[in-house]
Amino acid sequence: MNQGVPVPDREHRMIADAQWNDAELIWNFHQMRHEPRPCSVAICLGSHDLGAATFAARQYHAGLFPTLVFSGGNSPTTAPLYPRGEAVHFREHALGLGVPVDAILLEPKAANTGQNITFSREVLRKAGVEVDSVMLIAMPYMERRAYATCRKVWPEVEVVCASDPLDFADYVKTIGDEKLVIDTMVGDLQRVIEYPKSDFAIEQEVPDDVLAAYERLLRSGFDSRLLTS
Template identity: 55%
Template sequence: MPTATLPAELRADVETLWNFNHMDHEARPVDLGIGLGSHDLGVATHTANLYNAGIFPRIVFTGANAPTTVERFPRGEAVHYREHALELGVPDEAILVEPKATNTGDNIDFTRALLDQHGLLDQVQSIMLISRPYQQRRSYAMARKRWPEVDVVCSSLPLPLSEYVESIGDADRVINMLVGDTQRIWVYAQKDWAVEQDVPTPVHDAYSRLVDAGFTTRVIPE
């Protein structure tokens, strides 16, 4: 049965990966907020909060479904995100929905195509990617590669690690996702899907120990 408590013997390594994947960008005004679809409705909550604070004038929610989200969001991640944002006071005219993306590369590419379709692409010089906390660095690197003309900042619901794990309710799931997203930093750069970023030795070491501990469900072949 899932537990919402991090094992004490793993905490230091999990925190190392958690801190590395945060970009620590300041939430400053940008032209567009992009809510990246996932199983975490907190992404939509944070996107709505940022809109209501005047950080950006328009939102794109992007995401279809993955095996891990189809039960929770049967109409698609972006559709459910939009509905949640409307409940939080975001006006419908401020939201565009991109319902087909199944990965982060699609999120970025399909968002660009949607903006172009609506005649808005030339109006966007800066974007904020709103994601799960451990997805910040990977999404940033991919956006810099696929949309190099824009300034990119990242943001996530500001929760400490323990509170985030409690909100998800499954420590193993969070650790597996952290391990997988960390590995993708160097794998995606090697495949030329993302810009290269420095990965400090302590991060590599923490990653390796967590893999050895069995957190491999999100690890991909290198």
């Protein structure tokens, strides 16, 4: 993640205003807007965005959960950033932010969201942690897919989705690459649409205006993070 790199202002963006507006519509749809509340545990889903670990540490210090699982192995995108694995680097970051070592569990193998949740559930079981509610902490545009996946693979628990409460423009600033962010959001929306067909997630209703924005962005070439099969 390229912290502190400014996003181009309106006059210097690499994309048209209409594309930016379509992306912002999808950004808003991806967020569940759950009210933060105390949970049995939190699971922070690994990604390229270390900001999720920062936010998880902040939520721990706010007293919203006693146990925090960092989950994630590596992907082609994250391996150069986190060579020892997403969960390992996220854990180290949280320790540096004052989260005590005995509050953190590590799940270092997951390669997708379903595995993040399934493998973390097993880590919690082995640690003897009783769970009736879970806070899923992820990148802002991953909330809806994480929710849909958890409701499928762990339907017994109450799910609260949480992410750093940034607006779209501010989030793009933290990453420093507007096309990468939009490509990834488009890919996540494709997964929200397609994964229920393979029984990977529960179905989510996608409003017509969001679908139209998605199709326009696809036609404009925001497609580098689509499913390949």
